[in-house]
Amino acid sequence: MRWLGIAVVVFIAAPLVIVVPMSFSNARSLQFPPPGYSFGYYQAYFTDMSWLVPTWNSILIATATTVLTMLLVVPATFALVRHKFRGKGIADLMMLMPLAVPHIVMAVGYYSYFGNVGIVHTHLGVILAHTCLSVPIAFLVLSANLKGFDRTLERAALSLGASPTKTFIHVTLPILRPGLIISALFAFVQSFDETVVAIFISGRGAETLPRKMFDSIRQEADPVIAVISTLLFLAVIVGVTAPLLVARIRSRRTPATA
Amino acid sequence: MSSYLKLSGISKSYGQFTALQTVDLDIKKGEFVTFLGPSGSGKTTTLMIIAGFEQATSGSVEVNGKSLFGLAPHERNIGIVFQNYGLFPHKTAAQNVYFPLQMRGINKAAGMRKAEEMLDLVGLQGFGHRYPKELSGGQQQRVALARALVFEPSLLLLDEPLGALDKNLREQMQIEIKRIQRALGVTTIFVTHDQSEAMSMSDRIVVFEKGRIQQVATPLDIYHRPETKFVAGFIGESNLVDAKVSDAAKGEARSAALGKVEYAVTDKVANDNDVTLMIRPEHIRLSRNPIEGRKNVRMKVETIVNYGDNALVIGMVEGQPMRVRVLGADVVIIREGEEFCISWTRDSVYMIAK
């Protein structure tokens, strides 16, 4: 088991690591080991509008998707977690449905539907589609958090003279904040990484970074992709380790004694 | 003796299930009253109705002559300490205590000063800047108490607040809570299923069972003069013997196991009524031979439960189990399986008509 485990670790790590040296290569095409190293492709990425525009589009679309998703999901999650009512089962299922439908199926639907409505190849179209795909993920994260919420705290606040609104603002929201942030982060990443729907509906008008990467890999395998991959991987490293570091620093500062 | 908190005819049902049935209760200002009962007896439901978190199906709650009907929990000005304290994890101890003052529009400087004063009172000087998770269970308890008292509530409700603490700390907190309650003179209701807690802290105890009040009385009366068989069995150890009254005027009854038993006449009852006789184990003496002037029966010892300073000797008298409290020093001469004499006086037999 042990050696097999180590082999698997290598299998998982190798592809993540390989893109880093490739991004510093000075070869014109994919070549390993690289004949020499330079920042050439970084320079290319940061000066080429055909890469920067899709990057900007993706940031814009993911941000809008996150905002829209949270506006819809937060109240709905409260309704579904905290209330019992007729039709709740169907509503629950409806929230999760987009996870069950393969993206290629949705892509066909959006391509035709948004074409008819006239918002295919627009930012709006991609945002509307991505929100649908982000909703279930944001919901799952948030509802898990909300289920774990100790409602005694709200009762305590009420008994101490806080109105329901003030209780929500001063107690519920701050305590739920980590859950809200993680939920929003999931929604953002879902949109930022989403490829299939974007390939079909973002078009030239709202080309996202994954779409541009897909096209580029398919056609010429531009080594700039290695740069983007390295940067995205770096973002993931920061995103995954930062919470751990913060937690470690916090626990060091406040010894759990007394 | 005017009543400060008045519950009249409170009932609560969930569909078919009746959680509370016509609860009536009067509590005086400054009194420390304990709701005692097994879980599901309705004590917490009653508390939640007073606090406004549950709506009674019928009946009314009045504080100081004013009905609380239609008031939301945050409009009732009642301080509550919850079972798990309900401290806000994102606020420091001082901020937790300041919270009710903040909600009442008191400015931060004055409010925080008051909060610190309150923390001093509960013995937490210098802990104001700590977050709840940096405090021990007992300290969290004190913060919760300070927070529930800082806004001078009309009532203080404590919902099994000591349940999570270990035994030593619990006793310490019982004394603390009592001290603080006396110092502030706040009318207090304390909910627990722990009888020793109820005994040691309360001015009066309200015993709940199956959604009804069984008895309201001082701790001593509850122990020595229980009104129902349930109260007699629930509070302390007791021997409960079914009997039939043979002479109501003299105080005599017959039991299948013990024969003729004389009891102290305290309650009116007719001849031939079925009653329960209660004899506390500590009122029974164990001896080799019968003792003059006492009711004597022979008992075969079956089990000895040792508590160190005392022991409980359990045996059988004609199919009736009897428990006898024996001093720790005496227990060494008793063997399981041996026969002894057990005896008691008329005064220690208490007759329960219900």
Add this chain to the structure above:
Amino acid sequence: MTVSIARLSAKTELWPWLLLAPLAVYMAVFFLVPLADVAIMSVTEPRPTLANYERVLTTALYQRVFINTFVTAIVVTLCCLLVGYPLAYLMANSNPRTAMLILLLVTMSFWTSFLVRTYAWMVLLGNNGPLVWLLSTLGMDKPPQLLFTRFSSTLAMVHILAPYMIMNIYSVMRKIDPTLIRSAESLGARGMSLFRHVYLPLTAPGIANGSVLVFVICLGFYVTPVLLGSPREQMIAGLIGNQIDEFLAFGMGSAMAMVLLFVTLVILTIYHRRFGLDKLWG
């Protein structure tokens, strides 16, 4: 009193619906309508008949794609299990530091975009890539074509989907009470029999979860097979893409999409009946 209680309960019935309404409307308009559009197109484009389905289900070329998709999904799921189970075991049974590091690695892999990982395999398996370079330095004079084969797309999909399997199995393994294993050992279970009769049944829920998830995602996988696979051995999602992108055959594309959706939903419904869907992604 009775009146106010009736009003109260009416209010509490209405409130959740008010909170839910915006999302419900949104999902109806932007999820159900496009989905229904696909269903409608599948029987109306170009003419209102069931001809599309007939062609999809009877054409040998398409049948081969379906079979290929299924086989690939099964192979990928099994490989993920083969890769994921030992790693999850290693994580659950090593010291916290090692477990943490492996978890960190798996989490990073999970969060790294499908595209990035697909691209990485392109680099690794390319004709001028490290694997070929390694094989030739080891003395193989004519290294095999790795890229754009069934091998490369399967390998990359296993790599991409393995974290789902690992996380699912690990979360179950971590909760296994060690005293259970010890008591089984005290009762005489050893080695393989301990594994077969105690450990495997205990981890079965994690295996089921992970496998269903990997299988279902793999069935509808578009990006990796299209970029890394052999053009002659398409998977169904790629085929649907072709119909739309190249031939503008919306009817055919939709009919294929409906078939894919149907199969996916059947699997998930069976799963839902037994375990509940919300567990799957939790």
